[in-house]
Amino acid sequence: MRRAMSSIMRHCSARCSRLPALALLALSTALLAPVSHAQQLQTKFGCNMTRDEDGEKVIYGDTGEFRLNGDRIEALRWESALYRPTHGFECSIDTGDDPQAEVAQDGKKDNWRITLKDPAAARQQRGYDFFNHGMNCSIRLQRDGDKLHVIPSCPALCGSRGNFTELSVNLKTGECSYQDK
Structure with missing residues (x-):
């Protein structure tokens, strides 16, 4: 997951710097959250x-x-x-x-x-x-x-x-x- 986050950060360098910090935090939280709930x-x-x-x-x-x-x-x-x-x-x-x-x-x-x-x-x-x-x-x-x-x-x-x-x-x-x- 950490590798995926650093890849996203490298690929969006200049464009991502314009995103508000809150939106970037929401994106990273969504990527780290489990996809489904355990039965x-x-x-x-x-x-x-x-x-x-x-x-x-x-x-x-x-x-x-x-x-x-x-x-x-x-x-x-x-x-x-x-x-x-x-x-x-x-x-x-x-x-x-x-x-x-x-x-x-x-x-x-x-x-x-x-x-x-x-x-x-x-x-x-x-x-x-x-x-x-x-x-x-x-x-x-x-x-x-x-x-x-x-x-x-x-x-x-x-x-x-x-x-x-x-x-x-x-x-x-x-x-x-x-x-x-």
Whole structure:
């Protein structure tokens, strides 16, 4: 940016000297200002649902917090649990797992993709060495108006469960809906 400013100053030498100092300051400020605003997401949620799966009562429970400023993660925490009458399963992710975010925009939708720098290390840190569900971890967050769709593919941070639960959260009301199986 500094190089661009000095180039502008060299090329307009005599003509620019007639510009008022305020106009020159405005030009330099405009050149240094970011072109677009970073996508931001700040939400906390708590969701639960009970449903019948093959004649068995199953309870889903999810709590989380996502605070993203562009590709910078300020806070990340998601616990996803599935309980059956005799046992339960859980998955969890937080900032201690060394997550990283990529940001994109698709029309009117804001999208983030959260991955782990080292999924194997995160899995080992949690003590998950008994079931090998793979080392993949990707969580897509898609904001469409007031709806946030949370789409996981992150078996690395699940103990004996295959994956986190896919869900949607209304950012205004806090109402949750779970993806049908």
